[in-house]
Amino acid sequence: MAYCSNCGEKIPDDAFFCPKCGTKTPKGKASNAAYPSDDLRDAFYKVGIELERAFSMAARETHQAIKKASDNMQQKPASTQGTLVCPSCGTKNHSGSIFCNNCGAKLAPAEKPQGST
Ligand SMILES: [Zn+2]
Ligand SMILES: [Zn+2]
Incomplete structure (x- = not known):
């Protein structure tokens, strides 16, 4: 069991980064592990797409609701x-x-x- 050189958190022997503060462990330095920024960026990118899709769907539904409402108003008998x-x-x-x-x-x-x- 290793300990984080930054925060002292216990780190699994096979961990490349401290699970608490993200500091690279000696093992991580030794294996030259890249920071998981690309993974994070991909995750955020996917989340962004999902959000965008959800927003556009919501916007479409809102648009349809407004259209339906205006149609109802126009169809209202004089x-x-x-x-x-x-x-x-x-x-x-x-x-x-x-x-x-x-x-x-x-x-x-x-x-x-x-x-x-
Ligand atoms: Zn730490
Ligand atoms: Zn008449």
């Missing part, structure tokens, strides 16, 4: 406020219609009588 009911036949016409699309009767007059006449 309220009676936006319709003109024909005084003659009772057909509901789109607001802004001047003549009933069913019977041709004139709908609500565009100009309200002033009452001064």
Whole structure:
């Protein structure tokens, strides 16, 4: 059993680095072991890809949810406020219609009588 020259942690005989502080052990120095930075970088890189994928999926789901919500809003039936009911036949016409699309009767007059006449 070896001990870390830096922190005194017990180190397995076959370890190249101190498990506590990462200092290279005499065995590690002897075998010229490379610091595991490449492994770490690969691990971070993979994690980054996973995160990116998760984010893009979440973004896509959010986008779809927003789209669905806006579709629902557009599909919402027009309220009676936006319709003109024909005084003659009772057909509901789109607001802004001047003549009933069913019977041709004139709908609500565009100009309200002033009452001064
Ligand atoms: Zn150590
Ligand atoms: Zn009508």
